[in-house]
Every structure is written in structure tokens, then in C-alpha cells.
Amino acid sequence: MDLIRRSQYGLPATSAASPIAKTRGTKVHYLGSAYPSRRHDLCDDYVRAVRASHLANTQENYSDIAYNALVCEHGTVYEGRGPNRRTGANGTKALNDTHYAVCALLGTPGGGLSSPPDAQLHGLRDAIEWLRAEGEAGDEILGHRDGHPTSCPGDALYDWVRNGAPRPGAVPPPAKPVVDLSRLISAATVDPPKSGTPVSYAGVRAVEAALLAEGLLAQSLVDGHFGTSTIRAYAAWQRRLGYSGAAADGIPGRTSLTRLGTAHGFTVID
Ligand SMILES: [Zn+2]
Ligand SMILES: [Zn+2]
The missing domain is CATH 1.10.101 (Muramoyl-pentapeptide Carboxypeptidase; domain 1)
Structure with a gap:
């Protein structure tokens, strides 16, 4: 896993979000707007911009970037709120209590990046496993749209989630010699x-x-x-x-x- 910790890309080392002991699992999100593919050295700029827009959102009154982790198209995992912090992204307080939130830097169809590259799927899987290992996330892997009226995380990612969020290129059982x-x-x-x-x-x-x-x-x-x-x-x-x-x-x-x-x-x- 290529994990970039908060302090490594210019965020305060600790999130101000509420602590949470464990969750039933993790929900997958996308950006919900057009997202141009970019060079990897520009990905952390984008994550900081997402955080700035969340902090500027007076309606939601976020204390931090809403997601526990974000994953770029190159498969790098950016620590958001991190493990053991309640997310602000799932739609309601109750939904935020039961699942973590991982967001793919992936946009809507119709221009830009809207279909997740294999590296990004590996990164999402890395983030989910990291939240299990360090944040007591349970086994559930769901989409934002599960239990909440939204199209997030888009059809491409949601299909992957419904398939059990498999690592791409997962080797099928070996053919019989x-x-x-x-x-x-x-x-x-x-x-x-x-x-x-x-x-x-x-x-x-x-x-x-x-x-x-x-x-x-x-x-x-x-x-x-x-x-x-x-x-x-x-x-x-x-x-x-x-x-x-x-x-x-x-x-x-x-x-x-x-x-x-x-x-x-x-x-x-x-
Ligand atoms: Zn979402
Ligand atoms: Zn990247």
C-alpha cells in the first residue's frame, strides 16, 4: 500500500473529527462531478483542495475533510480523517456512525476520469483493509447510495462494490494441469x-x-x-x-x- 499520512502532505497530523471505536464496514464514494485525469504529483493538491472546500462548507460545518481516506487514480491512499474518526460523508449522523468513508478521486461520466483504473481499485482495497487493520472496520463494503438517496459512487464503482470490491487481476483458480x-x-x-x-x-x-x-x-x-x-x-x-x-x-x-x-x-x- 502506498499510504500518505496527513502530516506528509500538509494536513494537521491529527484530525479534529470525533473519535469512533469501530464500524460495521466501509462505504465507497466518488467525487460526483467531472474530474480531469492528472499527473500524480498533482493528486495531493487536489486532496487538499477537497479539504479546503469541506472546511468552507458552512452548511455541513465540517471539522475536517469528510472522508477517512481518499484514493487517486494512481493507487495512492491519502489519509483523510484516518482510522478511528467518525466520517462526515455518509449522509446522516446515523450512517456516519456505522461506516467509514473512502473516496475515489474519480468523476462523473461525460469528460475526464470516470472509470476507475486498476491501480485505483487496488488503492481502494488497500484503504479498506487499512481501516480494518487500524480502525476496527467490519467486513461490510457498501456504496454511499446504500441506504441514502444519491448516485454516489457512480455506476462503475458501485458495480465493483457489489462484486465484493475484488482486487483487479485477481488470479482465477489455476487451470487443472x-x-x-x-x-x-x-x-x-x-x-x-x-x-x-x-x-x-x-x-x-x-x-x-x-x-x-x-x-x-x-x-x-x-x-x-x-x-x-x-x-x-x-x-x-x-x-x-x-x-x-x-x-x-x-x-x-x-x-x-x-x-x-x-x-x-x-x-x-x-
Ligand atoms: Zn458519496
Ligand atoms: Zn495520483
Whole structure:
């Protein structure tokens, strides 16, 4: 997380806002007006300007910038009121008591920046996790519009919130590895143990990992080479399945390999 503390960008080190022990979670906001994209060295100027406009708002009578944190398009988190301070941004005192407020420096559609870049989504997530870690924020992640009549935080951010505010590029579960039986047999019959040399068939690793999980092969021997140790381990697997003699010679066959793959998450092809 790239976090800029209040004192690092020209705000009084401590917020004058009321203390709060914890919240049920965090609400996400945007600026609600057009916002031109800008260079990162200008982002903190903008946050200070937001604070100045809040302090000048005699109707709301803010003691400080209304948000607990703000996040620029480059993913930097600016400390607003910070953790353990009641926000002034959620609409009513009751709503301010139950959730923190994090604001994206993001504008309305129709000019400027209105769709959150990945870096900003990471930054928002960083800010939410920071408020959980340091401010006892609960698990809820909502939008300003939840429970209050406003379009904030805009449709793009609200969709993200409704999705659970995932980190972008979050890696989907890894695809199931495929092991080609004929290439595996070829590796087992021609691969002598040759530590440090290139692996002839990458599928060997999935088989070795499965043999490791079965307690038949040591971690140090999971090296991608179907050498004598792996052959010995595979023979033990075959014996475990009830094979003996030439049927337990350590060279993989379709049935034994399929059973190993079923147990340890790889698919066997020819
Ligand atoms: Zn809002
Ligand atoms: Zn920035």
C-alpha cells in the first residue's frame, strides 16, 4: 500500500473529527462531478483542495475533510480523517456512525476520469483493509447510495462494490494441469537423472508433486526429471494400487496415472 499520512502532505497530523471505536464496514464514494485525469504529483493538491472546500462548507460545518481516506487514480491512499474518526460523508449522523468513508478521486461520466483504473481499485482495497487493520472496520463494503438517496459512487464503482470490491487481476483458480501419458512415458524411459539440466517434459512436475503428496517422493526430488528416484516412487504408487512385477516397474500406465491425477488434480491425455 502506498499510504500518505496527513502530516506528509500538509494536513494537521491529527484530525479534529470525533473519535469512533469501530464500524460495521466501509462505504465507497466518488467525487460526483467531472474530474480531469492528472499527473500524480498533482493528486495531493487536489486532496487538499477537497479539504479546503469541506472546511468552507458552512452548511455541513465540517471539522475536517469528510472522508477517512481518499484514493487517486494512481493507487495512492491519502489519509483523510484516518482510522478511528467518525466520517462526515455518509449522509446522516446515523450512517456516519456505522461506516467509514473512502473516496475515489474519480468523476462523473461525460469528460475526464470516470472509470476507475486498476491501480485505483487496488488503492481502494488497500484503504479498506487499512481501516480494518487500524480502525476496527467490519467486513461490510457498501456504496454511499446504500441506504441514502444519491448516485454516489457512480455506476462503475458501485458495480465493483457489489462484486465484493475484488482486487483487479485477481488470479482465477489455476487451470487443472494436463499430463500427456505418452510424453510422460518418454520422459520416464529416456530421462536419466540430470539435475540442473532442462526438463524434457513439464508434465513430470505435476506427477512428482502428486507422488510427494502421497508421501512417496521427497521434496528435494521434485525436480521435473523422471529419473530413478521418481521411477522408484512411481513403482511404489503402482504397488499401492495392487500391481506387482512388471506392472509395477515405475513406468506410468494409463490406469495408475489416471488414479493419481484424480486424487491430485491433473488430467491425463494421450
Ligand atoms: Zn458519496
Ligand atoms: Zn495520483
